[in-house]
Amino acid sequence: MDDVPARATTGKAGREQDATAAAAPAGRRGALARLGDLLLGTEPRQRQRLGMSSFAALLMLCCIGAMYLGVAAGLAPAGPVHWWAAGCTLGLVIVYALIRSGWSQRWRDPSLTLAQVGSAMTFAATAFVLAGAARGIVMPVLAIILMFGTFGLSRGQMLAVLAYGLALFAAAIGVARWQSPELMPLPLAAAYVLMAALVLLSATVLNMRTQATREKLRAQKVELARAMEQVRELATRDELTGLPNRRSMMEALQLQAWRAQRGGRPALVAQLDLDHFKAVNDAHGHGAGDAALRAFARAVRGCVRAGDLLARWGGEEFVLLAADTAPAEGEPLLERVRQAVADMTLPMADGTTLRLTVSIGVAHWRPGEPVEGVLQRADAALYDAKRLGRNRVIWAPGDAPAP
Numbered sequence: 001m002d003d004v005p006a007r008a009t010t011g012k013a014g015r016e017q018d019a020t021a022a023a024a025p026a027g028r029r030g031a032l033a034r035l036g037d038l039l040l041g042t043e044p045r046q047r048q049r050l051g052m053s054s055f056a057a058l059l060m061l062c063c064i065g066a067m068y069l070g071v072a073a074g075l076a077p078a079g080p081v082h083w084w085a086a087g088c089t090l091g092l093v094i095v096y097a098l099i100r101s102g103w104s105q106r107w108r109d110p111s112l113t114l115a116q117v118g119s120a121m122t123f124a125a126t127a128f129v130l131a132g133a134a135r136g137i138v139m140p141v142l143a144i145i146l147m148f149g150t151f152g153l154s155r156g157q158m159l160a161v162l163a164y165g166l167a168l169f170a171a172a173i174g175v176a177r178w179q180s181p182e183l184m185p186l187p188l189a190a191a192y193v194l195m196a197a198l199v200l201l202s203a204t205v206l207n208m209r210t211q212a213t214r215e216k217l218r219a220q221k222v223e224l225a226r227a228m229e230q231v232r233e234l235a236t237r238d239e240l241t242g243l244p245n246r247r248s249m250m251e252a253l254q255l256q257a258w259r260a261q262r263g264g265r266p267a268l269v270a271q272l273d274l275d276h277f278k279a280v281n282d283a284h285g286h287g288a289g290d291a292a293l294r295a296f297a298r299a300v301r302g303c304v305r306a307g308d309l310l311a312r313w314g315g316e317e318f319v320l321l322a323a324d325t326a327p328a329e330g331e332p333l334l335e336r337v338r339q340a341v342a343d344m345t346l347p348m349a350d351g352t353t354l355r356l357t358v359s360i361g362v363a364h365w366r367p368g369e370p371v372e373g374v375l376q377r378a379d380a381a382l383y384d385a386k387r388l389g390r391n392r393v394i395w396a397p398g399d400a401p402a403p
């Protein structure tokens with residue numbers, strides 16, 4: 001409750017006071033944000049890369065500080081440490097400049113992870129030689145360098161780092177022993193070799209595990225995308241015939257209605273219903289009925305145009321949307337469909353041949369007419385087609401093309 005103001009400010013003066021108080025931190029935040037933009041850029045991926053390498057640079061600067069503590073303690077020589085610190089700083093500046101300028105984006109790894117890890121290890125090994133009796137601080141530094149690198153390196157790069165690191169630290173330990181054998185007796189040299197190998201091998205194992213997890217996640221992502229595609233397919237397709245389903249057709253009809261309102265070309269909507277289909281099921285079984293529905297879908301699809309959309313509306317009922325089609329063009333099209341179905345011959349298991357016919361009711365979509373309206377008129381025409389004896393195309397009243 002400490003945050004609750006002791007006195008509520010009221011009136012114009014109070015509001016101005018509040019506004020000034022609120023503006024001060026906002027202004028500071030604004031300046032900080034601008035500084036952040038200047039140093040890291042505004043592109044999110046670049047900011048991420050520069051953020052990581054700035055953090056690595058901060059750690060490196062701490063290591064430089066630690067080396068100077070070694071100098072202050074009289075354990076490390078000041079001159080070479082100056083050169084070493086200058087080299088480290090130059091390396092950091094070069095990496096920052098390459099990433100900040102966008103130059104590094106020409107390479108496969110714009111974060112320059114391998115180069116950063118390689119150079120940091122080289123500087124750490126040099127520090128190991130220079131640090132004299134304080135060289136123990138270098139092993140945790142090596143661990144920190146590898147901890148950062150392991151997530152950004154590929155398997156191959158990590159193995160290269162392992163080989164380079166082993167050779168580098170073996171050489172550094174050898175040089176340190178050659179320089180001052182009294183500070184590096186053989187058992188201590190062996191212990192350092194063991195520690196360096198341990199750190200490098202642990203980082204390699206971690207890298208391999210990280211890569212395996214990433215691959216697993218990638219595979220799961222692909223699997224999920226495939227499953228989503230299947231769900232989408234199931235939601236829009238009729239499983240039996242492979243045709244678009246009712247939902248899909250409704251979407252297409254809504255789109256057509258929208259186009260028609262914007263002065264699109266005329267369209268026809270036809271309802272198609274197989275005649276006496278119950279008798280097919282009764283005489284030959286449901287399996288034969290299914291096969292007949294599939295054959296019907298194939299036959300109709302085979303004689304409509306590429307732009308026409310045929311969908312299974314439900315049961316043995318289908319809807320055809322012929323966009324950009326005037327009644328005069330639609331008449332031969334639907335007659336072709338009716339004839340194609342009548343010409344189908346389906347051999348049955350009992351040796352007989354099944355023949356089908358279809359009744360079609362068709363309506364010409366009027367400008368501004370709602371989807372339900374045109375469907376209902378096509379349905380009424382279909383009803384007439386059934387009533388008048390089936391196996392025929394009947395137009396909704398007033399829609400038939402002039403003879």
Ligand SMILES: Nc1nc2c(ncn2[C@@H]2O[C@H](COP(=O)(O)OP(=O)(O)OP(=O)(O)O)[C@@H](O)[C@H]2O)c(=O)[nH]1
Nearest residue numbers: 273274275276277278279281286287289290315316
């Ligand atoms: N095999 C099979 N039959 C279906 C499927 N969907 C609906 N049916 C059958 O289609 C038949 C439709 O029968 P009705 O609505 O009486 O119509 P009809 O026998 O075709 O008669 P009319 O439409 O008046 O010519 C029913 O027997 C349904 O079981 C399906 O997916 N597979």
